[in-house]
Amino acid sequence: MEKLKEFFAYGEKVPGYDVRVLNEREARAAAAILFVGAFIGLTNGVMLGTAVFSKYFVTFFAIDFTLRVIQPRYAPSLLLGRFFVSNQTPEYVGAEQKRFAWALGMIIAWPMFYYLVLDFQPNPLKVLVCLICMALLFFEAAFSICLGCKIFNLVKKNKATHCPGGVCEMKIKEPIQTFNPVQKSILIITVIVMAYGAYAYMTKLPDKQI
Template identity: 80%
Template sequence: MKELFAYGEKVAGYDVRVLNEREARAAAGILFVGAFLGLTNGVMLGTAVFSEYFVSFFALDFTIRVIKPKYAPSLLIGRFFVQNQTPEYVGAEQKRFAWLLGMIIAWPMFYYLVIDFQPNPIKVLVCLICMALLFLEAAFSICLGCKIFSVIRREKASHCPGGVCEMRIKEPVQRFSLLQKFIVVVTFTGMIYGGYAYMTKLPDRTFLVKKLKVMMMSEAELKKKEQQEYQKQLDEFDKEE
């Protein structure tokens, strides 16, 4: 009975129960693709149908992860793709805490996107944060929930993703020279400016760009826009007459 309700796997050589980080990263990548497709559909087509199905799956999947991860659909699909790779074991306790945070975010999103559809910029921001967390785990093996777990828990966690709990000194290949730091700063600055320019300077071709431009307008600009739209309607009516 203990094994039935135990969380994580018992592996020889590890003092705590563990999970395979390779599966978790693969699953995070799969979920990121789903979230990206949902956001793209919402931005380009103004429809949330795909997102409704995805958020439903996301909430159910994370609930199963918190209860019994060996039956979580996304983790099983991830296992299929990485089954021939050497497992990378991480502590199950901190992963469970991270997935619990994901579940807490998922169910309110399920309510506001599926049951009582109420889209607004805050919910879009929450989706973007979820996507960022999934991307960090899939691409860089950075588990933010695991880091929060290490901060709030008195006893330090062990067997963290990427071995960050055990690492003390960085190898020379992990350090940055002054020139490399400069390149990173310039690259990040360019990416941030590029994203800002994309959102604010493109023609109003997508639903998101239109919404963002309206949100960033002053009251005077909004009144002017309303007057222009009203005048445009009058002109079209006069042409029809």
């Protein structure tokens, strides 16, 4: 009975932490792996006009996020992530808010599975949902920003603790985290140039057959 109870216990017990935790490093690695899969599926659809890869990927994505919500110890992408970061010091984050964020991903994944795998009906709305999923994966992998965890704090009475990068506990930024006027100017110019570049690429590049 004790082993069965531990099997369904969500997250891991780690000395020094008052809540069950997960390793943020393997979660970020898993997000990067899924982002690459989603990107390949999207480019295959746009450039080659085939959704075969996307169908397999969306199936994997839906199953993987369901396992994350039930028991992340056995989620394939997290195990892949663990393999790649197994020599790095773990960064522990609260399991409860990660479960909430992954549940949101699961809610998105299964309708996409139906409309892209069982009843294939591609349209701009579904492409937009895919792009949103890719953006969420990218933000987690690149910046350790879990938007689902932020939503958790908005809807839950008990606020999250042990967030990625310590954002739940950090109140005052260190000098190295702030911007001086020159840095702010460079940042603003960079964002404007990147935004214009993306717009120009999407609207001014002549259409060509691959």
